[in-house]
Amino acid sequence: MEIEKARIVVDGLKEAGINFTVGLPDSQFHEVYEQILQDPSLKYVGAGNEAEGASIAMGAWFGGKKPALIIATSGLLVATFSLARLHLKEVPLLVLIPYRGDLGDPRWMGIYKQFVEPMLNSMDIPYKIVSRKDEIKQTIADCQICAEAWLKPVAVLVTGEALW
Amino acid sequence: MVNRADLISIFGEMVNDEMLVVTPIGSTTPLWERTGRGPTSLTSVSLGMCTPTALGLALALPHRKVIALDSDGNLILNLCSLGTVGNERPKNLTIIVFDNGNYLSGGPGKGKPGMPTATAGNMDLAAVGRGCGIEKASIVRTEAEFKVAAEKALKEDGPSMIVAKIDPVDVRQTKNFREDRGPGQDTRENKYSFARHIERLENIKILKRGGG
Numbered sequence: 193m194e195i196e197k198a199r200i201v202v203d204g205l206k207e208a209g210i211n212f213t214v215g216l217p218d219s220q221f222h223e224v225y226e227q228i229l230q231d232p233s234l235k236y237v238g239a240g241n242e243a244e245g246a247s248i249a250m251g252a253w254f255g256g257k258k259p260a261l262i263i264a265t266s267g268l269l270v271a272t273f274s275l276a277r278l279h280l281k282e283v284p285l286l287v288l289i290p291y292r293g294d295l296g297d298p299r300w301m302g303i304y305k306q307f308v309e310p311m312l313n314s315m316d317i318p319y320k321i322v323s324r325k326d327e328i329k330q331t332i333a334d335c336q337i338c339a340e341a342w343l344k345p346v347a348v349l350v351t352g353e354a355l356w
Numbered sequence: 357m358v359n360r361a362d363l364i365s366i367f368g369e370m371v372n373d374e375m376l377v378v379t380p381i382g383s384t385t386p387l388w389e390r391t392g393r394g395p396t397s398l399t400s401v402s403l404g405m406c407t408p409t410a411l412g413l414a415l416a417l418p419h420r421k422v423i424a425l426d427s428d429g430n431l432i433l434n435l436c437s438l439g440t441v442g443n444e445r446p447k448n449l450t451i452i453v454f455d456n457g458n459y460l461s462g463g464p465g466k467g468k469p470g471m472p473t474a475t476a477g478n479m480d481l482a483a484v485g486r487g488c489g490i491e492k493a494s495i496v497r498t499e500a501e502f503k504v505a506a507e508k509a510l511k512e513d514g515p516s517m518i519v520a521k522i523d524p525v526d527v528r529q530t531k532n533f534r535e536d537r538g539p540g541q542d543t544r545e546n547k548y549s550f551a552r553h554i555e556r557l558e559n560i561k562i563l564k565r566g567g568g
Contacts, residue, residue: 212416237415237444239408240436247401247408248415248440251378254398254551255416256560277402281547340564 193355197325198223201288201350204332205234205260210286212257213237214245218264220290220355225262242267246274246345250283258336260286261345265293265304268347269311275345276315284339284346288332291321291349312347319347322354359523360454361387363502364425367452368393370506374557375421376413380406380430382460383526388425389540395549399541404433407451411441414449417558421448421510428455428475435484438517442489447513451490452506453481456524469524485517493517 201224205213214237217225228234235257239245242263249259263271268289278285293305312319318338322331331348339346360383368391371377377397379385385399401409410424431437431453441449457476458469475481485493492514496502502520509516541549551562 212412214412235415237412237440240439241434243404244408244434244437244440247405247434247437248412250405251409251412251414252416253412254409254554254562255413256554256558256562257412257416259412273402274405277405281543283547 193220193223195223197328197355198227200325200328201332202227202231202234204329205286205288206231207329208286208333208336209258210234210260210336212249212252212259213262214239214249214252214259215262216240216242216245216264216267218267218290218292220292220352221262221264228262242271243274246271246278246285249285250274250278250281253283253285258286260288260336262288265289265291265301265308265349268308272311272315275317279316279344282343284343286332286336286339287317287345287347289347289349290355291351294351294353296352308349317345317347318342319349321349321351323351325354328354357523358497358499358502358520360384360456360526362499363454363520363522364388365391366499366503367391367425367506370510371423373553375423375510376417376554377423377425378406378410378413379425380427382427382430384425384427384454386540387526394540395546396553398550399546400543403430404437406430407441408434408437410449410451411437411444411446414446415444417554418446418448420557421450422446423510424449424451426451426453428453428457428473428481429459431481432474432479438485438488438490441515442485445489446515449515450509451485451515451517452509453517453519454522455481455519456522456526458524460526467525482517482519485519490515490517493519495519495521497521
């Protein structure tokens with residue numbers, strides 16, 4: 193991932209008001225995590241799994257923070273139970289995911305493309321797919337506004353087209 | 357052997373409204389609600405989510421004491437959260453684990469223990485906590501030991517962890533699983549009362565008017 197694109201993602205989070213981040217890294221977002229770690233205004237907590245991460249984010253929201261959960265596509269599948277509970281409690285949460293399984297990715301990653309969107313739909317988690325670099329910031333901002341207004345997790349899926 | 361209800365009653369006398377308590381689903385929440393502190397606590401947090409939720413709260417409000425009233429089955433589901441606590445080392449976080457050695461999901465209606473958790477075998481959660489970097493992690497087996505450990509944890513800097521070995525069964529009588537569980541809040545009502553409580557304590561705005 194180009195440093196410049198990682199910077200756009202991080203700036204997008206900050207401009208959306210995010211001030212607490214929880215994650216478990218994805219290789220495609222490595223530079224994003226590196227930049228977040230260097231930025232104390234985005235307090236980063238590294239979780240042991242994505243379900244734990246969603247719970248930490250929920251606690252931070254109750255403490256007045258604006259959290260974002262930054263996880264791999266596969267990690268979304270791990271986080272589902274906690275996200276369902278956030279949904280039940282009506283806790284807003286931005287979920288940022290580098291979306292794998294599209295054209296150009298290895299064949300085995302196709303399962304993510306196959307399951308992720310139907311799963312988000314069935315969990316009633318709204319999402320936007322970003323496939324252009326110049327859409328990243330605005331999409332993050334829009335989804336954060338929606339998460340707060342709709343009181344639920346909202347996901348941003350950033351495809352390889354936008355990142356590479 | 358001590359029981360969960362007695363320890364929760366004792367602990368309810370130790371905390372005040374300035375402290376924030378998180379409780380999991382299972383029998384801890386209704387017992388905690390009996391102390392009258394349900395609406396100012398975050399209750400019925402689901403499986404595996406109690407300690408990590410308390411961690412997020414503790415990191416967001418580092419000046420305020422946060423206590424997770426967790427249990428063995430809940431904690432084991434997201435055991436990695438102890439590693440995260442051990443790395444973040446929030447001074448204001450205390451984890452109390454009511455360790456009954458079994459999953460209540462099998463037992464509450466039958467007056468007998470459910471299927472065993474790993475702590476009924478070889479797992480020592482306090483040792484796991486220490487291994488994760490939570491140096492102040494101990495096991496208590498009596499009310500007196502619990503009082504001493506809890507008072508210390510509330511007074512001193514953490515993170516701290518108390519594993520209370522309790523009776524495997526909370527209620528000996530057979531109960532109808534679907535019976536009315538008492539006057540507690542449902543999960544959304546509790547969300548609002550807890551968030552409003554923090555807004556008052558911290559003079560901050562958490563809740564916004566949603567879309568309808």
